Amino acid sequence: MAWVCYYRCMNGEKLVITGGNPLRGEVRVGGAKNSALKLMAAGLLTPEECVIHNVPQITDVEIMAEVLRHLGVEVAWEEGTMRVRAGDFKGREAPYHLVRRMRASIVVLGPLVARFGEAKVAIPGGCNIGSRKIDMHLRGLAEMGAEISTEHGYVYARASRLRGRHIVLDFPSVGATENLMMAALGAEGTTVIENAAREPEIQDLAAFLVSMGAEIRGAGTPILEVEGGAELHGVEHTVIGDRIEAGTFAVAAAVTGGDVAITGFRPEHLALPLEKMRAVGVEVEEDEEGEAVRVRGGRKYRGVDVATLPFPGFPTDMQPQIMVLLSLAEGTSVVTENVFESRFMFVDELNRMGCDITIEGHHAIVRGGRRLSGTEVCATDLRAGAALVLAGLAAEGETQVLDIHHIDRGYQKLEEKLSKLGAEIRRVGDD
Numbered sequence: 095m096a097w098v099c100y101y102r103c104m105n106g107e108k109l110v111i112t113g114g115n116p117l118r119g120e121v122r123v124g125g126a127k128n129s130a131l132k133l134m135a136a137g138l139l140t141p142e143e144c145v146i147h148n149v150p151q152i153t154d155v156e157i158m159a160e161v162l163r164h165l166g167v168e169v170a171w172e173e174g175t176m177r178v179r180a181g182d183f184k185g186r187e188a189p190y191h192l193v194r195r196m197r198a199s200i201v202v203l204g205p206l207v208a209r210f211g212e213a214k215v216a217i218p219g220g221c222n223i224g225s226r227k228i229d230m231h232l233r234g235l236a237e238m239g240a241e242i243s244t245e246h247g248y249v250y251a252r253a254s255r256l257r258g259r260h261i262v263l264d265f266p267s268v269g270a271t272e273n274l275m276m277a278a279l280g281a282e283g284t285t286v287i288e289n290a291a292r293e294p295e296i297q298d299l300a301a302f303l304v305s306m307g308a309e310i311r312g313a314g315t316p317i318l319e320v321e322g323g324a325e326l327h328g329v330e331h332t333v334i335g336d337r338i339e340a341g342t343f344a345v346a347a348a349v350t351g352g353d354v355a356i357t358g359f360r361p362e363h364l365a366l367p368l369e370k371m372r373a374v375g376v377e378v379e380e381d382e383e384g385e386a387v388r389v390r391g392g393r394k395y396r397g398v399d400v401a402t403l404p405f406p407g408f409p410t411d412m413q414p415q416i417m418v419l420l421s422l423a424e425g426t427s428v429v430t431e432n433v434f435e436s437r438f439m440f441v442d443e444l445n446r447m448g449c450d451i452t453i454e455g456h457h458a459i460v461r462g463g464r465r466l467s468g469t470e471v472c473a474t475d476l477r478a479g480a481a482l483v484l485a486g487l488a489a490e491g492e493t494q495v496l497d498i499h500h501i502d503r504g505y506q507k508l509e510e511k512l513s514k515l516g517a518e519i520r521r522v523g524d525d
């Protein structure tokens with residue numbers, strides 16, 4: 095494992111941060127990555143053009159555009175607006191060289207089966223936060239009548255006719271809920287998905303599908319009802335703001351003792367992380383319209399316990415970032431990861447910067463009151479990379495974050511936005 099990290103850390107650009115500047119000003123977050131990717135895939139459901147606004151300029155979106163183009167779909171993307179036209183295209187396959195770069199590509203499976211009755215999608219491998227299975231996606235499709243086989247690393251799904259079913263998920267998986275919701279649109283009759291994921295991005299996808307002509311009830315609740323068979327048409331839609339990007343800036347303001355207004359998202363989508371930050375001693379004020387927050391760092395923070403859970407629980411995608419804040423707070427905090435099996439790989443890197451975090455099973459024991467100091471660290475995944483940047487902003491001296499291609503997957507112009515808030519941060523090339 096050490097070799098893998100060493101090898102990966104030798105490549106690409108890095109972010110160089112000199113810590114200690116309190117961040118001040120206003121920052122606007124982009125469209126939600128986890129919504130935009132799914133709306134793009136939903137474009138497969140109709141031959142008409144779908145126009146999607148507020149699409150973030152990040153690598154994951156580029157990869158999804160490549161997946162769609164590989165299928166034969168027309169994709170045009172200009173200044174945050176994406177046009178997807180899945181007219182008369184022949185491709186039914188999402189190949190491994192694209193799926194392995196982004197696991198979320200699996201979300202084309204449901205729409206392809208719904209519209210054409212067949213799909214071939216590479217089985218996504220594991221990643222640095224766990225094995226990330228797709229059994230619930232496949233079981234749900236099989237329950238609707240699709241014939242599923244896995245051969246040579248690919249899932250083949252075929253269905254001359256999908257039938258609406260009552261599907262109970264073992265866990266409210268975001269991806270399985272999305273794939274099954276879209277597959278159900280091609281089924282005869284009603285599909286009920288029980289124990290469905292309730293994330294705001296699921297609600298955004300449901301709103302998109304409803305605008306296309308679908309009948310979907312219960313989005314945002316654990317029971318989703320989808321009527322199959324409706325003729326779907328083109329749509330124009332604006333992606334919701336990225337709550338995880340917003341949360342990352344909120345922690346950035348807190349760990350630097352700054353004062354930052356964060357706009358372009360709905361604070362209600364980030365309710366629990368903001369509540370935890372208040373409990374730590376950070377001042378968090380929501381605007382009356384519910385479209386922005388102002389985050390003011392305090393002098394003294396106290397530790398709190400955090401347990402990740404599906405929405406409306408504490409998002410696992412904010413777990414690495416909150417760990418940095420808790421490292422600065424007085425006392426010991428326990429962070430429990432309940433969503434992914436091994437989402438603590440970055441902890442060794444944080445400890446190299448002066449954090450004192452030990453892992454016991456799926457708990458992290460965070461001993462706080464630490465003073466962080468800059469060094470070279472390696473991003474192991476997207477949110478881990480964000481946490482290392484946050485640690486760098488709070489640390490004394492210079493931090494170099496390597497392997498930042500992980501960060502580019504999900505943050506548009508992170509260093510530019512942080513610089514505008516007063517951070518000393520720059521991207522430097524591979525030398």
Ligand code: UD1
Nearest residue numbers: 128198226227228229230231267268269270410411433434
């Ligand atoms: C999505 C998000 C990711 C977020 C996660 C949880 C996207 C592109 N990604 O990922 O940022 O961290 O939700 O909020 O939207 N599982 C199974 N079998 C399945 C499906 C999932 O065991 O068939 C397990 C996974 O291994 C994981 C857990 O369920 O441990 C949650 O996964 P899921 O909610 O499906 O996450 P993703 O959709 O992959």
